[in-house]
Amino acid sequence: MSGCAQQSPSHIAISEMPPTLQSPYERLHPAKPAKRYEPANDLVAAIKKAQHDTVWERLVALYSLPTIDNERVERQLQWYLSHPEYIERIQQRAEPYLYFILDEVEAKKIPGEMALLPAVESAFRPTAYSSSHASGLWQFIPSTGRLFGLKQNWWYDGRRDIIASTRAATRYLKELSEEFDNDWLLALASYNAGKGNIRKAIDHNKAQQRNTDYWSLNLRRETMDYVPRLLAIAKIFADPDQYDIALHDIPNQPYFEVVNIKSQLDLSKAVEMAQTPIDDFLVLNPAFNRWSTDPDGPHRLLIPVDKADQFKQKLDSLPEKERMKWVRHKIQPGENLSIIAQKHNSSIPAIKTSNHLSSNRIRAGKYLLIPVSQRGLNSRPFSKKQNSGRLVYTVKKGDTFWQIARKFSVSSKDLARWNQLSLNKPLYPGQKLIIKQTSAAAIAAGRTLPLGG
Known part of the structure; x- marks a missing residue:
């Protein structure tokens, strides 16, 4: 079980950076277990919250992960710094959510750095959807989402619900930290790869009489880079002046x-x-x-x-009758729920729910109430598989499959498949890559997705 799944989500995928199992620095200076964040009582915490003018000040005040300086973190740090437009987009997208996320982080008594996990998971895009079916800010796969109470049906997907998914993710992270004796780096790795895989890696190191901290584990490449990505972005927001990063002025107040x-x-x-x-x-x-x-x-x-x-x-x-528009459909001989649903751009479950039907059996001559859009809007505000053409991207020096995939909100595997390339083959400057524009890719490219599709 994992939040963002054991399959690679679109924005993470498989990094082309070479794996570094353990640097000389790490062998001499193994990472210490994370300090547990112990907040003050509710009154003092409320006073402290009010003392911060911006969400960034409040965020950094809640930091409690150990400071780690090693090659893996430095590599991710340099990638972020060489893509300032990415940091800019993250700030813009985070503005509506960060105050609420920090409220949940404080309520769960977890490190403030966790509030930045959506930057790694989805680049703070609540509509992010991966090829492994992970969805939302926190990239829950369907099964883990349901396990944490995130309802998913024809009408609604709780994995994209800002309130529900944030509460589920912070609860999940809290549980993972307790699973690994409050080692937050192992908890983060588990969120990405699943706690079973992290346990196996720990057991393997124990059998080899090796250290069992996160930095000593031999994990898949994505998980090897996952925790350093969070530590690197947290480091940037902790000291933006040092890295010549301008912060958006986001007030420390509800959005x-x-x-x-x-x-x-x-x-x-x-x-x-x-x-x-x-x-x-x-x-x-x-x-x-x-x-x-x-x-x-x-x-x-x-x-x-x-x-x-x-x-x-x-x-x-608002009068009750104006909350929804309904069509009164008379059932014709030979019609079934599937035919009626298709005719009204609806679904069998929606019709059954609206008419309190316990089965699919209907009778000709009876009437059904079908909810329809008052403005004739498309039935699906967010189409997961919507295509709106292709982009041609010219590879720049230093580009990798993972970096390009993250930029356009697609998976590395899809990017390689669309261009009939191998993920193990390096890219070269000037190379042309086809990128199929899903709705998520369109958003990443600066276009918005209207309500109608």
């Missing part, structure tokens, strides 16, 4: 308010009442697979704090 909508609501109506651009609305509410919220909940929306009061007022005055 959104959680609003209880009580029952199913058409998203186009919600956007209208929030007076918020569709793209901005979906940044906060990316969990919906369709044009409406799930009839069975969760019945909540995240609304920008400056729009929340007016949204709640309009919601309170």
Whole structure:
């Protein structure tokens, strides 16, 4: 079991950097176990939170992982510094979420560095979707998501829910740290590779009478680079002036308010009442697979704090009949739920839920209520397999499959397959690579995905 799966997610994939099992520095200076973060009581913690003007100050104040200087961390650090546009994008994308993530980090009493894990997992893209079916900011695969209570159905995917997925991920990380005696580096490695694989690596080292800390384990290349990536990005945000990095001024205050909508609501109506651009609305509410919220909940929306009061007022005055638009369908002879669902761009589960049907049996002459979009919006706001053409990328000096894949939110394996190349074969400057533009790749390239697809 792992959060981001044992298969390579699209933004991590297999690094082309050569594996370094243990540097001379690491042999002489093995990493010490991580210090456990012990917060003050609730009142003192609240006072300390209020003392920070920006989320960056608050973030760094919560750091508690040991400082590690070795070749693997340095290599990742240099990659980040040679791609300042990537650090810029991470900051822009993190702004709506970081305050809330820090709240959960503090509540779980885990190191502040964990708040930056979405930078490694998804580059803070809540719609990130990998070839191994990992999804969301924290890149849960379906099975692990369900294990941690993340509902996934035709209407909604909790792995993309900012609230639900963050709470699940921080809980999972907490459990992994306890599994490995509060060694957070092993917990992070387990989040990437699965705790079973980390246990096997530890047992192997024990049998060889070798050290069993993270830096001494012989792991797959992706996991060898995974923890250094987090340590490197945390190091940059801890001392941006040293690395000539300008930080966005993100105030240490809530970006959104959680609003209880009580029952199913058409998203186009919600956007209208929030007076918020569709793209901005979906940044906060990316969990919906369709044009409406799930009839069975969760019945909540995240609304920008400056729009929340007016949204709640309009919601309170909204007539029940205007929350959703329904089509009354008379069942014709020979029709079944599959035919009716296809006709109305719906699904069998959605029709059954809306009409309280316990089976697929229906009778000609009876009526069904079918929920439809009030604005004629496409049924699927986020299409996982949407293609919108191709890009041709020219390889630059120092580029690797992993770096290019991360830039365009695709997997290294797909990138190699599209170009009929081997992952083991080095790239050369000037080489042309075809990149198929999924919706995630389009977002990474600077385009936004509208509500209609």
